[in-house]
Amino acid sequence: MSTNNKSRILYILKILYECTDEENTISITEIIEMLEKQGIVAHRRTIMTDIESIEESGVDVITIKSTQNRYFIGNRDFELAEIKLLIDAVESSKLITQKKSTDLIRKLTTLVSMHQASELHGHIYVDQRIKPENEEIYYTVDAIHSAINSNKQIEFKYYQYTGRKEKIFKNNGFVYSLSPYALIWSEDHYYAIGYCDKHGKVSKFRVDRMANTIITENEILHKPVDFDIAEYAKSVFEMFDGETKTVELKCTNDLMDVIVDRFGENVKTHELGSNCFKAIVDISISPTFYGWVFGFGNKMSILAPIDVKNEYMAMAKSVVG
Known part of the structure; x- marks a missing residue:
């Protein structure tokens, strides 16, 4: 298959994913017009063959038979209702900053057609619930996951608030050492669970209050046999x-x-x-x-x-x- 053929098929697949759904179908004539805007010339028979190839690759392309057949993507990885649920979860999460929420919602809307995406944007309600400001949390979560998978300890500092609502490091910037066992989601917050050297026992730490988290070379202290x-x-x-x-x-x-x-x-x-x-x-x-x-x-x-x-x-x- 030539480079031009590969490029054409990819554009057709992109058109089908972005522009079609059950209520918004497309004809071969319309596909040809959209390809021409990208500088790609194709004939009706060629487009039909390309669509057949896309179907054979496992993509659910639905054909509506008529004098001029119309096409749309049927089953997607996520249904519209599922995307709505995910968007609600992202927007309501107290773990995710408003900036990151906006970015994630934008990415989620690309999983449906542009027509459905516009419908989602029209119904998204951003309430006034408290959202965090700590963008570092995503890197902290990633570091903890990596530490758990590699059986390594982590070190970090921990925030707290003073009576004047000032955010300071707890215990004068003490560096905590933790053997992480798991991450637990509870009451809209992420917690790292593991054995804490300072506390001398299994402890929990709110991830959004952890800072300067690094993975050390020290092996984790394994969970007690009876720990669940x-x-x-x-x-x-x-x-x-x-x-x-x-x-x-x-x-x-x-x-x-x-x-x-x-x-x-x-x-x-x-x-x-x-x-x-x-x-x-x-x-x-x-x-x-x-x-x-x-x-x-x-x-x-x-x-x-x-x-x-x-x-x-x-x-x-x-x-x-």
Whole structure:
């Protein structure tokens, strides 16, 4: 196949992908006119043969039979509805900066026809949710992935905010050393999970607050034999850090959806009369957990263990006082 033939077929494929969909078809005459604008001369029979070759290569080109056949791309890698979902996810993410969101959305719209892309642009709603400003996060995520795959430790500094809302490095710019085990997405944030030398235990760090991240030559400290990433995420991210205990919660029946959403369908529950039930859950005991319980008012209370119940009551009294 000559260079001109290859160039022509590639242009035809480009035209079909960019200009056609189920509601926007194209004829061979229109393809010829578009090719001529690129300085490519072709005849009807040649175009038909090229389209057949494109179909044989696995591209789903649909032909609408008529006095003048019309063509369009059928199945694509992503359907329009899927692209809409991806765009919504990108735009709503608190991990992705507004600049990067705009760039990613532009790239996503190239996966559909230009007609469908214009439809997407017409319906994109950019809300006022908080977006990060740290562009370094993408390189940090990439470094962590590379470190995990190569079994290497990483080093980084960690940001925090002062009471004056000033962003400074934690512990006077201390360089943390981490043996990364996994990246976990929780509550619109990325977290690096691994063994931290400074803390002397498995810890989590928010990726958007990490800076100057580098991969070292040091081999990672391997996970403890009994360490389970899924269990760690369930206990730590659902209610944050704290000693894990089995807690019995008394809830009104209308909170069953909340309990299932939080702890999964396998959560242990028992009826307590006609209006309430008891949920038995393993949870990290912390002020965050107590605040979550308190948010449901008299619809949820702690039954056991007694030390957790007493600590919750003491915290509530301290807030009132």
